[in-house]
Amino acid sequence: MSYAIIGFGNIGQSLAKAFARKGIEVFVATTRDPESFACAAAAIGPTVIPKKLAEAVKADIVFLAVRFESHQDVAKALSNWQGKTIVDVTNAYGVPPAELVGQPSSKFIAQAFSGAKLVKGFNHLVAAVLDQDPAVHGGRRVVFLASDDDGAAAEIGALAENLGFAPITLGGLSEGGLLVQARGNEWGRLIFKDLVKFD
Template sequence: MKYAILGSGAIGSALARRFAAKEINVSLANTKGPESLAGLVTEFGDRVKPVTAAEALQANVVILAIPFDAVPNAVKGVEWDGRIVVDATNAIDFPAFTPRDLKGRLSTQIVADAVSGARVVKAFNTLLAARLGADPAISGGRRVLFVSGDDVSARTAVAELIERLGFAAVDLGGIAEGGRAQQFGGGVAAKEFVQLG
């Protein structure tokens, strides 16, 4: 399974740090090109490979760690052929820092429209970047990351990845139900949960 993170900002870097810590190979891309990632690659080691955005978008599992509004242009023209896209975005109105009014739609539904042909899973968006990049072991347990998606096998694959990264995966079911809780402003967004034991 080939993993890629599109986006090297706070969330993308935090995720790359966890991949490196668990010695899981991952490609990392941004809009500035692989050479702009030299500092991060030096920090994370050879498990994190800098690539072009076009190369990253060909992985089996592509994690979108880019601004919500950037998604349509970033994924334009890609043939997904059933590959997994992980929506780690949040639809936020700045500078108010409030949930975006999407006229009753969920942000993940809009992302899914942009990646037609992909199996979309919502994950990695509910923890603040500092917590996402830190050791998930805490207070005798592990930090929780939530997953939702309409394709059970894709959801399971992402939940397994979350466990490999050291977090506790909690499956919330389909996008319409579980994804609603994960959206910015939802019940589990920007909150820290710990699974004990």
């Protein structure tokens, strides 16, 4: 299984650190040349590999950690996303619901990534929290996941566990998924909730 993070701002780098802590190789890419962020990637660890966007999107699981407005630029990097799983880490705060044709933002994004399975996840924590080791006082930091594909949700849930998090699946994108999606100028009720699960 191969992994990529598209977007290397604060959230993208926090995700890369989660992979690096566990020694799991992950490609990182932006629309810029990889040399421009190679030093930042190297500072995180040797398993964080800078790539051109066209190379990174070949990964099996792709974390979309760009600004919501940029998701279509990423989607154009492949004509068909069949067989891939997209983890939507974007937040569409401030985007008028009319622009999304009344849909949750993740359903809107899913349409751009033709053929892919989509999981909403890892987006409810601010970068400064996501940046930290998810092992907290003997528990594990919670990440919420939502998807219309149960298999994809289970796949990303297993990855979240491997990264040290405690995944909680909320159901479909139009139901539980709304708890972790912004609508217009309102945040979903679970966004910014930093919870820890004790087994």
